[in-house]
Each structure stands twice: as structure tokens, then as C-alpha cells.
Amino acid sequence: MLERLARGAGERAPGAALILALLAAVEAGVRTGAVNAALVPPPTRVAARIGEILAGGEFAGPLASTLWLLFAAYFAASALAIGLGLLMGRYRAIDNLFEPLFELIRPLPKPALLPPLILFLGLGAPMKLAIVGLGVFFPVVINTVQGVRGVDPVLIDTARTFGHGQRAILLKVILPSALPFILAGMRVSLALGLILAVIAEMLAGTGGLGYLVLDMQRSFKVVDMYAWLVLLAVLGYALNAGFGRVERRAAHWALARPD
Amino acid sequence: MAGRAATPSARAPSGRQSRPGGASAPLRRLAGGRASGFALIAALLALWQVSAEHWVRSENWPPLTAIARAFLDGMRSGELAEVFGSSLYRLAIGYGIGAAAAILVGLLMATVRIVHRALEPLVELLRPIPVPAIVPPLILLLGLDDKLKIFIVAFSTFFPVLVNTVQGVRAIDPVPLAVARTFRHSRLRTLLRVALPASLPYVMAGLRISLALALIVTVVAEMIAGSAGIGYHIVTMQYAMRAADMYAAIFVLAAIGYLLNRAFLLAERRLLHWYRTDKTE
Structure with a gap:
């Protein structure tokens, strides 16, 4: 374990050195006046501000509001997409019914739907939930359908031979087999959901991490802007890493398969 | 690289052209x-x-007929063409720069160990930033003009292509590389004539994800820091209470998203006709 950690650190040493060198160059540039401090604050001041935000608990409110928005929409839309995707993948008639509509809506860049959603739902939570949910829905439903279609028919026949009903086959054979595909879609959706949450917060202007970054820029609080930006990046990183862990636990058998 | 690349076989994120739905499925669909x-x-x-x-x-x-009228008016006056032209222009430049840079850096990272070790942490640090969040600082640095939007599009195009290129080169069958060495090809020649074509399916998968992302990011950047383009146009029409014009622009945008993806698939099929998508299954 320790040995692996040490080796990992050795692997990463050049990369860490590069990042530190870049930060030091910016710091030196600002201090010598080569870089305009009004536009690029010294990294040490940003770091100090991040420390303040974390220590003072200032981050809790905006973080909670962004996370609530993201997770509520993400889980609701994913559940709906998986359910519909299972049915579409299994029953040709249902697929025929929805596929053309989805193919029509899917290529539309979802942020473009924000203005009409604002017209109908206003600037509050329903609008934000709707746009994040829309963004999350499509990658998950498409991957679910693809995953269901890829299920080995022998598995299904075997289950049928043992007298399992349609419901059991769907939930106990097809769903687990399609899981790696579903999770791949959900991973894409998580990143997309965060992007949409941030832009919805920016346009709505009522709170959350995305709003703060834009607001700080507009009031020229550059240090604050970068501090919140770093926190948002950490959130993105943590979400992706967290998802990776969940994925490894839920579908370890599929990921371990050599390809 | 911690994040997994989109493998060409399970072109998961946004495609459904491989449909193992039985041989008669395409026929029935046509019928x-x-x-x-x-x-x-x-x-x-x-x-x-x-x-x-x-x-x-x-x-x-507004009723669809009003939207259709708004669309025709917009086409006749040239307003829509101008709006979409300016967006697509920035999209093309940003996408081209981002993709070229990503393939170049990706090839280097995959073949030269020290480059990989030096750049990987930086890439892992920048990649998870939600793109709209970098718009505000970039406004300060680059202003509100084309420079800003082109940079953001290039930035968001860069990472999916990079990750996939690295993954693609790593997945290459070692035999062709050994053959190239046997024939004493130089490293550069091997890289360009063997490694790049062999990793093309992965690279293309990354390029396709990036194309969809680039269109999203173009719209987003124009919404937040707008002075022209589709995103700005849609938001402006909403503020101006010209709902029919807003919907007309959204419909055109949907059509463009669809056509871009179609065109890409066509290009991909021509380039990768030798590659079977069911290879790893």
C-alpha cells in the first residue's frame, strides 16, 4: 500500500512540479507587475480566500443549493430514463413510438431551451430542475436502450426456460446485464448535468455556485471569482471520482472483463 | 488517465447507429x-x-404557423443566416484548433512517457471544470469578442479528443508497431503512418463527442457573454418578447445539431470503413 502510494507520487512528481511552476510563474508575474493584478490575482491570495471560505462555512449555502438542484434533477431524470429505456429496448412498439421524437430533440443543444423554459417556469427552481433533467435524460435513455439490445439472448432464454416472468427477466436479467451501458450514460449525464446547473444558475441569477462565479466577475471581485471557480472545479472532480467508485462497485464484473 | 475514454465499440454517449436488433430490423424500419x-x-x-x-x-x-412565418421572414431578411453563420464560423475555428491540438498532444502523451507524466495531473485538474464557469474569468482576459468564444470552444473540444487519442494509441495492436520497427521506419513515421490510423476509431469517437459539446458551448458562451450568434439571438428574442422568433431559432439550431452529427457519421463511415464496430464484443 505504502509502496504503491510512493510509486504513485513518483509518477506524479513531474506533473505536480509543472502545476506548481505555472502557479509560481503567475505569482511572480503579478508581483513584478508583468501581469495585471486586476485581471489575474496572485494564486496565494486566491488560496487564502479559499481557506477563508472553507473555514468560515461560507461555501455551505451555495454548495447545498447547487448540489440539491443537480441531484434532484439527476436522479429523477435518470430513473425515468432507465425505466423508459428498458421498455424501449425490450418492446419494439414502444421504441417505434418514442425513437423519432427523441432523435428530434436529442441533437438540440439543451442550453438553448433555457429561454423558453424561463418564459414558462420563471427563474425559480422548476426551471432549473427542468433544464438539468432534460440534459440528463437523453444520454441515459439512449445508453439504456443500447445496453438492453446488447444483452446476450441466451441469458434471456435461460431465464425463460426456468419459468421466470417478463417482469423478473426485465429486472433480474436485463437490467443487470445492461448496467455497464447505463452507468456509462449516467457518467456522461452527471458532467452534463453540472454544466447545465451552472448555466441555469448564471442565467437565473438567484444563487448557487454558478451564479456566484458570474456575480463576482460582474462586481470585479476577481479573487473571489477565482476562489469560487476553484471550488466548482473541485466539485466537478469529486463528482466524477465519486461516480467512478460507485461504478466500480456496481459493475465491477463488467469493468474487470479484459477487452 | 483516470477518466475512461469513450470506446469506439460502445459509442455510448450519443449514438445509436449500431443496433443489434436482428437482420430484418432495418427493412422493417424502412417499411x-x-x-x-x-x-x-x-x-x-x-x-x-x-x-x-x-x-x-x-x-x-405562439402557434406553429407564426413560428414558420418568423422563420421565413428571418430567412428572407438574412437575419437568421447572419446569426447562424457567425456562430458556425466561430464553432469551426475553435473546434479545428482544439481538435488539432488535442490529437497532437495526445500522440505525444501516449508515446513519450515524460510528457504524459508532466501533463496528466494538469489535464485531470482542468478537465472536470464545468465549462460555463470559465466564461467569467475569460471575459476579463479575452473580452467579449470572437477570441473568447473560439477559445472556449477549443478548450472544451480539447479534452474528450485528448483522452480518446491517448487511449486509442495505447490500445494499438503491438504487432504493426513491431513490423514498422522491423522495416526501420523512424519514430515519427511510425507515429503518423501506423499509430495515428490505428487509433483513429478512438480519435473519431472523441471528435464526435466534442462536436456536440462544441455546439453546446458555443450557445452557452453566446448566452453569457453575448454580442452575436445563436445563443445571444435566442436570449434577446426572449427578452424582446418575440417568442415566435425565439422558437424559430431553436428549431433551426436543432436542425443544425442534427445535420452536424449526420455529416460527422458519414465522414466517419468513409474514414473507418475498415473498422468493425462489434470488434470488442
């Missing part, structure tokens, strides 16, 4: 298996038209 689906779309559009004319009297809910 109109999806008639119910088109009927659903027609029914929804009819519902829109009727509801807008009779039930919902709202500025926000």
Missing part, C-alpha cells in the same frame, strides 16, 4: 415500423398548433 413515432410527433405538433390558437392565449406560446 414504416416507426409510423407510430412519426404519428406521435405529428400529434404533438397539432396539439401545439391547436392549443396556441384556441386554448392558451399567451405571448409565450
